[in-house]
Amino acid sequence: MRDPYSVLGVAKTATEAEIKKAFRTLAKKFHPDQNQDDPGAQRQFSEANQAYEIVGDKEKRAKFDRGEIDADGKPRYAGGFGAGGPGAGGFSGFQDFDKSSGFRSRTESGGNYSGGGFDDILNDILGGFGGARRGRGPAGPGAAGAGTRQRATGAPPKKGQNADIIAHVSLEEVVNAGKTAVKLPSGKTVNVTIPAGTTEGETIRLRGQGHPGSDGGSAGDAMVEVRLKKHPLFEVRGYDLLLDLPLALYEAVLGAKVRTPTLTGAVNLTIPAHSSSGKIMRLKGKGLPTKTGGHGDLLVKLQITLPPHEDSELHTLMTAWRELTPYKARGPEFD
Incomplete structure (x- = not known):
């Protein structure tokens, strides 16, 4: 890893407060929750974490400044440092690099990490991203810190499918x-x-x-x-509705007021005298709502219906009518 001071953008003479402020700024900028589709930002977040692991801890910072450990926290000298236990002036078993998470453990066997409130900084940042649930749990500060670290540095969160x-x-x-x-x-x-x-x-x-x-x-x-859903009475035509309205023969001939259903309640529709089957009457605003705040119309199509049983008087009347007043019901296109 690069020099941790360079990663955080601070001088080697920076105070603890300046280092902490620099880390907070980078963590907020490159946090995975804010950059789910940017692998580069996630790498920078990881690098900032590792840098703060070193210079955010007084003891590790001092060792790094003396040249005893490198930017990854590893001993610079093969002999005399923690390969098989504590040595003179050496490390006491620094834990291995965690390949699965991409971060180093925060503790050494000689004591807990004391990096200037790392958990407080990260919890503060995560809280701003809706991550208050990642706070300390009942297992104590160490366990809570580890849980926070695992969430913050593991695989980036994935949005659920639609x-x-x-x-x-x-x-x-x-x-x-x-x-x-x-x-x-x-x-x-x-x-x-x-x-x-x-x-x-x-x-x-x-x-x-x-x-x-x-x-x-x-x-x-x-x-x-x-x-x-298919309606038993109305057919949808855009924002308009179409209704077939059955009429008795005498209603069509003489005219009538017919009770007509709509989606908002029945109304009395006046049928003019001498109305043919197929004639369409329009009830304004009785259709479906439109995007402009209005409503479509209800189109009422008249359908003349003969009596359900044969009527001898009607038969006699129609026979005489055919002889006395014949008329063409169809146009020339049917000839």
Whole structure:
């Protein structure tokens, strides 16, 4: 590793407070939680940690300044230092480099690490990244520090995958409630607001409601695709709705007021006299909500329906009518 003073950007004459401030600045800048997609930043974070391991500890800093250990904390002299136990002026079993985490142990067998509040600095930084849960645990300061160190220097946190959810929504929910119930990957059911103007196939994103992350990473998002349920009466045409309205023959001929269903309650629709089957009448604002805050329309298509049973009087009337008042029901394109 490079010279720890250079890594931290301080002079060899720097005070403990200056070293601590420099480490805090680098740790915040390059912390893995803030740079999940930047391997370079994670390497710099690792290097800053190793540098502070050396010069953030009074004893190790003194040994480094005297040339007894190198920038990695290893003895500079093969003889007389800790290969087989404490020697004269030597080390007492400095623990090996942890290849899995990329960091050196903080303790020597001769005593605990006393690097000027390393755990306090790291806990303070992690707390700012939503990591307050990484604080000291019941096993004591040593165990808590080790746990914090393992979390901070292990694999970078990974965000959970998004969860694809299909919500089958009724037209009544779209128009009246504006919400629909959705079951999340956690098993919890929540009411999801349907934004005005949402149409078939559009997706609503629920942030942080997807699959959980790993290594402390945040949860993914729930991607809720809206599917409109088929309605027994209304057909969706964009933001408009189409309704087939059955009429008795005499209602079509003479005109009538007919009770007509809508998604917000039935209304009385005036049918003009002499209305043909297939005629479309428009009820303004009785369709689906639009993105601009309005509503589509309800298109009412008249459908003349004959009596369910044969009627001799109607047969006689239609026979006479055909003879007295014949008319063409179809245009020339049918000739």
